Amino acid sequence: MTSVYAVADVNWLLSALTQASAAMIAIVGGLLVTRYVALHAEQASAQRRVDDLKRRFETAKSQHAAARASFQSGEVNDLLEDHAVFTAAFEATTHGRQLDVETVLDAVEEDGEGLDRELLSRQVAALDQEMSAAVGAIAPLVPVRKRHPDWDEFRRENDVTASKPDLWRWVYDEVCHVAILAAREAEEKARKGALAGMSSYLDPYIRMPGPGIDVETRRANREWRLTAVDRATAAMEQLSQEQRLAQENLDAARQPEGFSLAIRVLIALAVLGMVVPVVVMTFGEMYLHWGWRVVVSTLFLAGVGLLLRFLLVYADFLREGGRTSLPKNLLGLLKP
Structure with missing residues (x-):
């Protein structure tokens, strides 16, 4: 009878x-x-939100760069559309000089x-080249x-092809x-x-109003371009x-921080509270000395205590003014 009760007691435990x-x-x-x-x-x-914002940011960045480039291009074009610039370019061409910035x-x-x-x-060089081409094509005709x-x-009669009609019209006038x-x-x-010959018909000359834009138009264009740049920058x-x-x-x-530590605690509880008893039962022990029973029970309680200790430490970590960090391993849980 003693043996039967011992076996049942061990299995139940x-x-x-x-x-x-x-x-x-x-x-x-x-x-x-x-x-x-x-x-x-x-x-x-x-992650989808971040990816979407990255694509939108790259698009906004490209639009900002385009707005800045458009601003610079517009400023340069408006500057070169000034009547004084046309006159300076015409004078440089007719006197054999190269127009510079x-x-x-x-x-x-x-x-x-x-x-x-x-x-x-680059734009000044292009204007100088275009002015030279216009004067060279029109003056002899x-x-x-x-x-x-x-x-x-005049253009129809002489079959003149003008790449920039406004500039060529001004040169013709x-x-x-x-x-x-x-x-x-x-x-x-x-x-x-008088017996003297006619002076060069390109010097002196009367400067006629060119196709340039006025100051107010240039200022309005600048404000519009600056507004576009500001909008692109804000976006x-x-x-x-x-x-x-x-x-x-x-x-x-x-x-989240502490997730891997929680997994380690569960693994420790599984080893102490499940693996050890299962191994003992696997070998079919008919009788287990009370000392070994204490050991098995102590291991189980140690696993439970480790789990409770983790919950206590994690609660203190989440509490305002509590711990600033979690232990890196299971041994750290044993420290106060």
């Missing part, structure tokens, strides 16, 4: 320890898994502050006389007025019986702020 450990692991592990699944969903949503800035009485000098230099056809008729001046000068000399800064907040939310949705 080992089975109770195993079931109790399994129940605690199931409860705590279930909570952890539920939280982990929820965090995974939050993380996926936050300093000549342009002196003509409009500006210092060029805030302008893209490289872009301005304009006779020295008082009357000339209008630009459209300028050359025509120089030719008219030369014709009048020739008539005056003829009346006076980029707003998206940058949203991207930073979204990244913070993503970081907060990652694996």
Whole structure:
């Protein structure tokens, strides 16, 4: 009879320890898994938000760069559309000089502050080249006389192809007025019986109003372009702020601190409260000395105590003014 009671007593003890450990692991592990699944969903949503904001930020960044480039291009174009610049370019061409940036800035009485000098230099060179082409194509076709056809008729009669019609029209009007001046000068000399030849019909010349824009239009254009740049800058800064907040939310949705420590605690409880009793039962012990019973029970209680200690430490970590960090391993839980 003693042997039967001993066997039953051992089986009940080992089975109770195993079931109790399994129940605690199931409860705590279930909570952890539920939280982990929820965090995974939050993380996926936050990651999509971050990716979307990154794409939108890159688009806003490109739009901002385009607005800045448009501002610089518009400023340079408006500067070169000034009548004084056309006159300086015409004078440089007719006197065999090359138009440069300093000549342009002196003509409009500006210092060029805030302008893209490289872009301005390229545009000035293009204007100089276009002016040379226009003067070279038009001047030989304009006779020295008082009357000339209008630009459209002249272009049709001489089959002139103008890449920049406004500039070429202005050059034509300028050359025509120089030719008219030369014709009048020739008539005056003829009346006076002068034998000297006619002076070059390109020097001197009368400067006619060019196709440039006025100051008010230029100021309005600048304000419009600045508004576009400001809007692009504000949009980029707003998206940058949203991207930073979204990244913070993503970081907060990652694996919370203490998750790996909780897994270690559950593993320890499983080993102490389940593996040891199961191993003992596997070998089919018919009788277990009371000392070994104490050892098995102590291991189970140690696992339970470790779990409770973790919960206590984690609660103190979450409490305002509590612990500032969690232990790195199981041994750290044993420290006060």
